Amino acid sequence: MSIDATTSGQDGARSAAAISLSRPVIIACAAVVILLYGILFEDFLAQQWRFAIALPSDWGHTLIIPFVSAYFVWLNRKELTALQPFVPSWWGLAPISLGVGWYSLCVFGPKPLFHHNVMSVGILLTVAGSAWLLFGSAAMRWLTFPILYWWVFGQTLSEVVMNRVTFQLQDISAIGAQFLLTAVGNDVDRSGNTLVVWSDGVPHPLNVAEACSGMRMLVAFLALGVFLARTNLTGVWSRVILTLAGLPVALGVNVLRIATTGVFAMFDQNFADGEFHELIGFVWLLPGLFIYMGVLWIVRNFFVRATGAGDAL
Numbered sequence: 001m002s003i004d005a006t007t008s009g010q011d012g013a014r015s016a017a018a019i020s021l022s023r024p025v026i027i028a029c030a031a032v033v034i035l036l037y038g039i040l041f042e043d044f045l046a047q048q049w050r051f052a053i054a055l056p057s058d059w060g061h062t063l064i065i066p067f068v069s070a071y072f073v074w075l076n077r078k079e080l081t082a083l084q085p086f087v088p089s090w091w092g093l094a095p096i097s098l099g100v101g102w103y104s105l106c107v108f109g110p111k112p113l114f115h116h117n118v119m120s121v122g123i124l125l126t127v128a129g130s131a132w133l134l135f136g137s138a139a140m141r142w143l144t145f146p147i148l149y150w151w152v153f154g155q156t157l158s159e160v161v162m163n164r165v166t167f168q169l170q171d172i173s174a175i176g177a178q179f180l181l182t183a184v185g186n187d188v189d190r191s192g193n194t195l196v197v198w199s200d201g202v203p204h205p206l207n208v209a210e211a212c213s214g215m216r217m218l219v220a221f222l223a224l225g226v227f228l229a230r231t232n233l234t235g236v237w238s239r240v241i242l243t244l245a246g247l248p249v250a251l252g253v254n255v256l257r258i259a260t261t262g263v264f265a266m267f268d269q270n271f272a273d274g275e276f277h278e279l280i281g282f283v284w285l286l287p288g289l290f291i292y293m294g295v296l297w298i299v300r301n302f303f304v305r306a307t308g309a310g311d312a313l
Contacts, residue, residue, distance in 0.1 A: 033130065040100070040126075043107055044119045051116075051156040056282055058216035061223060065154035068227055072146035075231070079142050080135075092133025099125025117158050124151045145230075153223035162216070169218070169251070176255035177206075181262050188262075195258075199266040206262050217254050220285070221246035221292065228296050238299055245295045253288035260284070 038045060052059045073080070103122030106113040113119075124147070131143045170193045178195055181188045187198040195206040225246040229239035260280055 029134075037123075037127070041103065041119075041123050044103075044116065044123060047116055048155060055216075059156045060282070061220045062154050062156060065150055065223065068223075069146040069150040069154070072149060072230065073143065076142040080139055083136070083138050086134070086139060087136040088134055089132050089136045091137075092129040092131070095125040095129030096133065097129075099123065099127075099129060115158065116156060120151065120155050124148075127151075149223075149226065153219065153226075157216075157219065172251060173254050173258055176251070177258035177262060180255060180259040184259075186262070186266075195262060197262045197266055204262070204265045206258070206265055217257075217285075217288075218247060218250040221250040221253075221288065224289070224292055228292065232296060232300065242296060242299050245299075246292070249288060249292050249295065253284050253291065256287075257284045 048062060052063045099122045101122075102125065103119055106115070106119045106122060127150075128140075128144070128147050131147065132140055135143065174190055174193045174195060178188050178190045181195070181197060189196040189198070193207065197204045197206060222243065225243040229242045233239050233242060257280055264280070
C-alpha cells in the first residue's frame with residue numbers, strides 16, 4: 001500500500017507541474033516572450049536589422065529565417081500537441097542564466113566581446129533554455145531543430161569570418177565570370193580577383209570582391225537547401241545531397257550575377273557598385289530559387305526513386 005501511495009503522490013505532483021495551454025494562451029505567451037527578448041537583446045537585433053536592410057541581396061534572408069523556424073515548429077504541431085499537458089523542466093534555468101550572463105558580458109564587458117556572432121551564443125542559450133523550461137524535455141525533440149536553424153542562418157556572419165573562407169570562392173567566381181563573359185563575345189582580362197571588360201577599346205574594371213565572393217549567397221542557398229530537404233525529403237543521404245547542392249548552385253548564380261554586373265558596367269561604371277549592384281544580386285535570387293527547385297526535382301525523381309523512395313538513406 002505504501003508503494004501505491006508513493007506512486008499516486010508522484011503522479012499527483014507530475015499532474016500539478018504539468019501545463020496544458022490553449023492556442024490563445026500560447027499566442028499570448030509567445031507575444032510576451034518575444035517582447036521581452038526584443039528588449040533584452042535590443043543591441044543584437046538592431047544590428048541584425050541594419051545589416052539586412054543595408055545589404056538585402058546578401059543578408060536580407062535573415063529577416064525571413066525566424067518565420068521559417070516558426071514554420072518548422074508548426075509542422076510538428078501534432079507531435080507537440082500530443083505531449084500536452086507540458087511538464088516544465090527546471091533544468092532550462094541553467095542555459096537561460098548562462099545565456100543572459102554571456103550576453104550581458106558581451107554588451108557591458110570587454111570591447112572585443114561586443115561582436116555580433118559572439119553575442120548570438122548568449123541568445124541561443126537563452127532561447128533554448130526558455131523552450132526547455134516552458135515545454136519540458138520531451139518537447140525539445142521537436143524544438144531543437146527550429147532553434148538551431150534560426151541561430152545558424154538567422155544572423156549575419158562577420159567580415160573576419162567571411163574573409164577567412166571566401167578567398168577561394170572569389171577566385172572561382174572570377175574565373176567563371178571571365179569564361180561566361182568571353183563566351184558571349186566580350187574581351188575580358190583577369191588579374192587575380194579583378195576583371196577588366198573591354199568595350200570599344202575602353203577598359204571597365206570589375207572587382208569580384210566588391211561584386212560578392214559568393215559566400216553570402218552560399219549561406220542563403222544552404223538555408224534554402226536545409227528547408228527544402230527537411231520539408232520534402234525523408235532519407236538522410238538525399239537530404240545531405242540536396243543541401244550540399246547549394247554550393248554549386250550558389251556559385252553558379254554568383255557567376256551569373258558578376259557577369260551581369262560586368263555587362264552593365266560597360267555602359268556605366270556606376271552600375272558595378274552601389275545600390276544597382278545590390279539590386280542585381282537581389283534579382284538573381286529568384287532564378288536561383290527556380291534552379292534549386294530543379295535540383296530538388298532531380299533528387300526526388302531520380303535519386304530517391306532509384307534507392308527505394310529514400311527509406312534506406
